[in-house]
Amino acid sequence: MGKNLDFTEKLRDVGLRPTRQRVKICEVLFNQEKTFHFTISDLVKKISEEKKEKISLATVYNTVHAFKKRGYLQEISINSDKSYFDTNTSAHHHFYDEDTHKLIDCNNEEIDPINIKKNITGKKINSIEVLIRVASDNQYQK
Amino acid sequence: MGKNLDFTEKLRDVGLRPTRQRVKICEVLFNQEKTFHFTISDLVKKISEEKKEKISLATVYNTVHAFKKRGYLQEISINSDKSYFDTNTSAHHHFYDEDTHKLIDCNNEEIDPINIKKNITGKKINSIEVLIRVASDNQYQK
DNA sequence: TCAATAGTTTAGAATAATTATAATGTAAGG
DNA sequence: CCTTACATTATAATTATTCTAAACTATTGA
Ligand SMILES: [Mn+2]
Ligand SMILES: [Mn+2]
Ligand SMILES: [Zn+2]
Ligand SMILES: [Zn+2]
Numbered sequence: 001m002g003k004n005l006d007f008t009e010k011l012r013d014v015g016l017r018p019t020r021q022r023v024k025i026c027e028v029l030f031n032q033e034k035t036f037h038f039t040i041s042d043l044v045k046k047i048s049e050e051k052k053e054k055i056s057l058a059t060v061y062n063t064v065h066a067f068k069k070r071g072y073l074q075e076i077s078i079n080s081d082k083s084y085f086d087t088n089t090s091a092h093h094h095f096y097d098e099d100t101h102k103l104i105d106c107n108n109e110e111i112d113p114i115n116i117k118k119n120i121t122g123k124k125i126n127s128i129e130v131l132i133r134v135a136s137d138n139q140y141q142k
Numbered sequence: 143m144g145k146n147l148d149f150t151e152k153l154r155d156v157g158l159r160p161t162r163q164r165v166k167i168c169e170v171l172f173n174q175e176k177t178f179h180f181t182i183s184d185l186v187k188k189i190s191e192e193k194k195e196k197i198s199l200a201t202v203y204n205t206v207h208a209f210k211k212r213g214y215l216q217e218i219s220i221n222s223d224k225s226y227f228d229t230n231t232s233a234h235h236h237f238y239d240e241d242t243h244k245l246i247d248c249n250n251e252e253i254d255p256i257n258i259k260k261n262i263t264g265k266k267i268n269s270i271e272v273l274i275r276v277a278s279d280n281q282y283q284k
Numbered sequence: 285t286c287a288a289t290a291g292t293t294t295a296g297a298a299t300a301a302t303t304a305t306a307a308t309g310t311a312a313g314g
Numbered sequence: 315c316c317t318t319a320c321a322t323t324a325t326a327a328t329t330a331t332t333c334t335a336a337a338c339t340a341t342t343g344a
Contacts, residue, residue, distance in 0.1 A: 017311060019321060040301085056323045061302070077221045077273055081331085082301070095262055110260035116274060118252035120237055123276035130272050131219055132258060134265035159340060161292065182330085198294045203331070223302085224330070 006030075014070045016063070021055045025063050029073070035088035037076065037103040040064065043085075076103060077129055093130035106132060148172075156212045158205070163197045167205050171215070177230035179218065179245040182206065185227075218245060219271055235272035248274060 007026035008018040016022055028047050038046070044060055047053060064085060067073040074086040078096050084103060093106040114128050149168035150160040158164060170189050180188070186202055189195060206227060209215040218226040220238050226245060235253055237246040256270050 017320065019311070021322070058303080058324085059322055062321090075221055077219050079217055079219045079225060083221060095260075095265075097262070097265065098268065104262060106258065106260055110258065112254070112257040112259075114256070114272065115254040116248065116252065117254075118237075118248055120239070120246060120276050122279050123237075123239065124279045126240065126275040126277055128272065128274050130256065130270065132270050133268040134262050135268055137264050137266045159291065161340070163293070200295085200332080201293060204292090 010072065014066045014072065016066055021053075021059050022063055024051050024053055024055065025060065027051065029067070029087055032087070035086065035105075037084055037086050037094075039082040039084055041082065076131075078103075078131060091127075093132070095132045095134050098133055098135040106130070152214065156208045156214065158208055163195075163201050164205055166193050166195055166197065167202065169193065171209070171229055174229070177228065177247075179226055179228050179236075181224040181226055183224065218273075220245075220273060233269075235274070237274045237276050240275055240277040248272070 007023050007030065010026060010030070011018040011022050024047060025043075028043065028050055040057070040060055043064070044055070044057065047055055047060075064073060068075055068085065071089055074089050076084040076086055076094055078084055078094075080101070086103070088105065092108060093111055095104040095106055096102075097104065111130065114130065116125070116128070149165050149172065152168060152172070153160040153164050166189060167185075170185065170192055182199070182202055185206070186197070186199065189197055189202075206215060210217055210227065213231055216228040216231050218228055218236055220226055220236075222243070228245070230247065234250060235248040237248055238244075239246065253272065256272065258267070258270070261267075
């Protein structure tokens with residue numbers, strides 16, 4: 001398994017040197033069965049648990065933003081006190097569970113195509129994001 | 143014109159006493175020709191310009207959140223360093239201009255209906271928001 | 285009319301996410 | 315190995331938002 005070689009390449013591709021810390025971040029981000037959603041603090045905790053390593057906040061922020069800029073990570077628009085990122089970089093949408101503060105994917109086959117009739121002169125569309133806020137169905141819940 | 147009476151009622155309706163400061167906030171929010179989008183700092187500036195009055199940040203935050211809770215204002219989900227609010231409380235969507243950091247309405251007749259096939263067990267949908275990020279069409283722009 | 289009270293405003297402090305700084309450490313190439 | 319350009323880190327700075335507690339005011343009922 002040349003996984004770490006892949007990560008080395010990936011890091012070079014985004015213009016970063018493959019340092020020990022950055023490779024660990026890659027392992028946690030990209031060496032997973034499934035894609036997942038995370039906040040920076042989630043990620044720091046995951047690295048600490050899975051890799052028994054504490055990487056400074058600044059390095060995590062910088063690396064995540066470098067991957068985002070090159071499209072290896074996506075940032076999801078929610079109004080939260082924290083930023084949410086996604087290792088699934090395909091075009092897809094999200095449910096946001098307002099009880100648990102977790103994101104759930106809504107893939108393109110689970111939603112009818114979005115067709116926008118209006119266009120803004122001189123502007124091009126960079127992305128279309130649908131956010132579906134959900135909460136407990138319990139009628140007696142606040 | 144019984145505008146201020148309306149505002150008194152509106153304030154009482156959200157459970158707030160109609161104080162001088164809150165009536166001023168209402169005037170700036172609801173006494174406009176058109177609906178508009180704003181951040182808290184936009185609103186403070188608008189109050190200061192239109193009403194020549196400085197209202198403390200805490201009061202503006204508290205009042206805006208009270209109106210939001212009762213549905214007299216909407217909050218728009220963008221990943222921005224600031225929260226955006228909307229005096230247009232009908233269900234509609236937004237373009238976000240990444241150059242100017244301004245929102246533009248996308249009304250329901252300007253977008254095909256959103257139909258979500260997936261549903262989350264035990265959860266009900268609270269809202270569906272579409273955010274269309276746009277930026278300058280200039281091909282030489284970064 | 286007016287005092288009592290409950291609720292409000294406010295300046296400033298506290299909090300928390302994010303970003304900047306600058307000293308120390310390290311990957312890469314010769 | 316050395317050099318050096320780049321990276322890491324602890325810590326400070328920044329900024330949006332929320333909290334606090336003292337001064338203020340709308341309301342109400344005598
Ligand atoms: Mn929350
Ligand atoms: Mn910005
Ligand atoms: Zn996702
Ligand atoms: Zn709007």
